[in-house]
Amino acid sequence: xxxxxxxxxxxxxxxxxxVTLRCxxxxxxxxxxxxxxxxxxxxxxxIYFNNNVPIDxxxxxxxxxxxxxxxxxxxxxxxxxxxxxxxxxxxCASSRGGTVNTxxxxxxxxxxLTVL
Amino acid sequence: xxxxxxxxxxxxxxxxxxxxxCSSSKALxxxxxxxxxxxxxxxxxxxxxxxxxxxxxxxISASFNEKKQQSSLYLTASQLSYSGTYFCGTDYTGGGNxxxxxxxxxxxxxx
Numbered sequence: 001x002x003x004x005x006x007x008x009x010x011x012x013x014x015x016x017x018x019v020t021l022r023c024x025x026x027x028x029x030x031x032x033x034x035x036x037x038x039x040x041x042x043x044x045x046x047i048y049f050n051n052n053v054p055i056d057x058x059x060x061x062x063x064x065x066x067x068x069x070x071x072x073x074x075x076x077x078x079x080x081x082x083x084x085x086x087x088x089x090x091x092c093a094s095s096r097g098g099t100v101n102t103x104x105x106x107x108x109x110x111x112x113l114t115v116l
Numbered sequence: 117x118x119x120x121x122x123x124x125x126x127x128x129x130x131x132x133x134x135x136x137x138c139s140s141s142k143a144l145x146x147x148x149x150x151x152x153x154x155x156x157x158x159x160x161x162x163x164x165x166x167x168x169x170x171x172x173x174x175x176i177s178a179s180f181n182e183k184k185q186q187s188s189l190y191l192t193a194s195q196l197s198y199s200g201t202y203f204c205g206t207d208y209t210g211g212g213n214x215x216x217x218x219x220x221x222x223x224x225x226x227x
Contacts, residue, residue, distance in 0.1 A: 031213055033213075042118070042203075042217060042218070042219050042220060043158070043203060043217040043220075044217075045214060045215065045216070045217075048213060048214065050213070055213070056214055091157060091158070095213070097213070103163075103213060104148075104160045104163065105148070105160065105205075105215070106160065107157035107158050107159070108157060109156070109157050110157055
């Protein structure tokens with residue numbers, strides 16, 4: 001059974017460019033999460049979806065960041081325009097979204113973003 | 117509000133035990149423990165629900181002290197494979213979805 005799939009695994013771009021990160025959650029999972037990990041701030045929740053609907057986007061740093069989930073098997077996180085301080089590892093995670101007992105989050109391999 | 121983990125880092129000899137603590141200033145509904153190896157994604161270890169339960173996973177167990185709003189992760193007879201960064205994720209809402217992760221504890225097990 002495939003886990004959470006993210007692409008690309010590595011992205012190097014220049015300041016001002018648009019960046020799009022992609023995620024395919026585990027089939028049958030109803031909740032999807034986007035996290036950012038840096039040395040300074042640790043692992044931060046950016047936004048999460050339940051049944052394709054954004055539930056909490058309070059962690060999105062600013063308007064340059066946007067996330068969509070057009071269907072149950074695909075989500076994107078877009079940064080436009082990108083800035084050097086956006087450099088981080090971005091993780092996507094999914095969970096069944098049921099009771100808390102079963103709400104284990106499974107993380108994808110991450111996308112390492114470097115903005116020059 | 118980010119939970120505080122202690123210690124920040126620990127080095128063990130293989131076979132030694134360790135305790136990692138996760139403390140919150142807010143009431144917790146559940147605590148989720150993850151381990152992340154360098155360059156890899158966090159991997160789920162266990163969930164602790166409020167009620168003070170204790171859980172075990174091989175030689176790794178955890179407890180949840182509701183009065184102290186604290187969870188502790190116990191690693192016994194450590195193995196080289198236990199090396200990594202351990203994170204606690206705290207659920208303040210009761211829904212289990214929105215986790216706030218701690219600062220992490222780096223654990224290194226040496227021969």
